[in-house]
Amino acid sequence: MVAKPLNHKQIQALEPTDKRQKKSCGDSLFLVVEPKHKSKNGKSFIGVMRFPPTKDGKQVDTRIGKFGDGVNEWSLKKAKDEWIRLRALSKEKGIDPRVLKN
Secondary structure (H helix, E strand, O other), X not given: OOOOOOOXXXXXXXXXXXXXXXXXXXXXXXXXXXXXXXXXXXXXXXXXXXXXXXXXOEEEEEEEEEEOOOOOOEOHHHHHHHHHHHHHHHHHHXXXXXXXXX
């Protein structure tokens, strides 16, 4: 059984546990929830892809940013749009998505 991607309300409701959680948001975008002892609101988005985009490419995690509605924080929609843009640009130009993000 495949889990459905998270929506905004489900992300807000997620509580940290003793272990790091990685939940799918769809389109190879994930929400990472850090353990309780690491952070108060440790929810952030990462995009995952192979680079170079071949079967021999290494899986790379590209940090998008912290989840939230404040300054320098990302909503689910904004994070997903940014990840799709970075992934497409990476494939088009052959540049590591982590480099493009910085």
